[in-house]
Amino acid sequence: xxxxxxxxxxxxxxxxxxxxxxxxxxxxxxxxxxxxxxxxxxxxxxxxxxxxxxxxxxxxxxxxxxxxxxxxxxxxxxxxxxxxxxxxxxxxxxxxxxxxxxxxxxxxxxxxxxxxxxxxxxxxxxxxxxxxxxxxxxxxxxxxxxxxxxxxxxxxxxxxxxxxxxxxxxxxxxxxxxxxxxxxxxxxxxxxxxxxxxxxxxxxxxxxxxxxxxxxxxxxxxxxxxxxxxxxxxxxxxxxxxxxxxxxxx
Numbered sequence: 097x098x099x100x101x102x103x104x105x106x107x108x109x110x111x112x113x114x115x116x117x118x119x120x121x122x123x124x125x126x127x128x129x130x131x132x133x134x135x136x137x138x139x140x141x142x143x144x145x146x147x148x149x150x151x152x153x154x155x156x157x158x159x160x161x162x163x164x165x166x167x168x169x170x171x172x173x174x175x176x177x178x179x180x181x182x183x184x185x186x187x188x189x190x191x192x193x194x195x196x197x198x199x200x201x202x203x204x205x206x207x208x209x210x211x212x213x214x215x216x217x218x219x220x221x222x223x224x225x226x227x228x229x230x231x232x233x234x235x236x237x238x239x240x241x242x243x244x245x246x247x248x249x250x251x252x253x254x255x256x257x258x259x260x261x262x263x264x265x266x267x268x269x270x271x272x273x274x275x276x277x278x279x280x281x282x283x284x285x286x287x288x289x290x291x292x293x294x295x296x297x298x299x300x301x302x303x304x305x306x307x308x309x310x311x312x313x314x315x316x317x318x319x320x321x322x323x324x325x326x327x328x329x330x331x332x333x334x335x336x337x338x339x340x341x342x343x344x345x346x
Contacts, residue, residue, distance in 0.1 A: 135178040138186075142177045145190045151233065164203040169196055172208065176215050183220075188214045188342045195341060210341050213310070220293060221303050222342075225312055227287045228331040229339040235284055242277045249274055288328060304329050 173189050177321075180186065192211050196202060220281040252267040286292040290300035304326050312335035317328040331339075 107160075119263065138178050139174070140181070141183075141188065142174070142186055145174055145186060147189065149194060163200070166196060166200075169204055169207055169211075172211060176211065180215075182219055184219055185214055188222075191342055210329055210338055211319055213312075213338055213341065216310075217306075218303070220295065221307055222291060224287075224303055225307060225331065226339055226343075227292075228313065229336055231284055231287050232331060232336075235281070238277060238284065242274065242281065243275060245274045283337070301326055307335070311335075 106205070162229065170193065173193055177189055180189075189211070192207055192214070196204070196207050217225075249267065249270045252270060290297045293300065295303075304313060308315060308326065308329070311332055313329045314332050315326055316330045317326075319323060
């Protein structure tokens, strides 16, 4: 009777067999000829992620497997899989493959760039980038709502001064909403603080500098009066594209 590892390897080979490209042959020999139990364990873990995905998503076009470009990407992913001990990066590597299957016209070169970033960045750097992405999604809508509330508050304050009856209750409600909105905006801006990520100041500065060097963050404080370098950072469009890409099938 086959044990669990053999079953997983069989499933993986079945997935590979869908890619009928000769150049993959030597790569398969290299990948499956592991002597290290650790690398085998990581490969098995990744196989399980793929199994779980394909068992819940039956709409994948199998023709997408049968391209030279996808086989090259598949090989590149697997070589990275066996070198990582991060469960989160395992999931991201899986997402790179799934994104390519779902969008076969997408440039393989672009996928390779994102794959390299996943490999090179630490989990905390990816988390920082993700938080900055979420910030720009949330901050502007919250500011817009706050401005609308404050505008209504000013109107009510003017009316209440002249005719307090019937307006004080609504004014108190608006003031409460304004306070809640301001509190939420302050919480969103915690991404500028090192303790939000559970790291010290020097680490936070180092990670921001690394993300800046890769074109993923931009220094918004440059040129501002009294602004310190790498203090107020923002995510670049490239950073947005990267985070959206790796979160697409999450």
